[in-house]
Amino acid sequence: MxxxxxxxxxxxxxxxxxxxxxxxxxxxxxxxxxxRFVRQRLESMGYDLMVCEKSxxxxxxxxxxxxxxxxxxxxSDLGEDYGIxx
Numbered sequence: 491m492x493x494x495x496x497x498x499x500x501x502x503x504x505x506x507x508x509x510x511x512x513x514x515x516x517x518x519x520x521x522x523x524x525x526r527f528v529r530q531r532l533e534s535m536g537y538d539l540m541v542c543e544k545s546x547x548x549x550x551x552x553x554x555x556x557x558x559x560x561x562x563x564x565x566s567d568l569g570e571d572y573g574i575x576x
Contacts, residue, residue, distance in 0.1 A: 491528065493553040494564035499524075 491499075499521075502514035517538045520529070524541070532539060549566040 492564075493551050493562045495524065495528070497549050497551055497564040497566045 500519035502517040502519070516536060517540070518532065519540045519542060520532075522541050522543055529539060529541070549564075551564045553562045553564075554560075555562060
């Protein structure tokens with residue numbers, strides 16, 4: 491997945507900072523716009539998927555592609571966030 495697609499994924503791998511503080515390895519919250527083939531691939535890898543309209547955020551990310559020497563930026567679907575790479 492690219493950096494924009496990754497901005498739409500929420501992992502329960504780490505302990506929750508709120509409420510019951512449980513870690514839920516293998517569970518992912520993903521955006522409903524995630525392509526079906528990506529969902530199928532994640533499920534085939536054993537992930538338990540939760541799908542919703544707004545899956546994360548606000549998150550911004552910048553990825554440096556070492557192979558091509560370029561930056562890629564992304565932002566989640568909450569707020570008025572944007573990623574800028576220069």
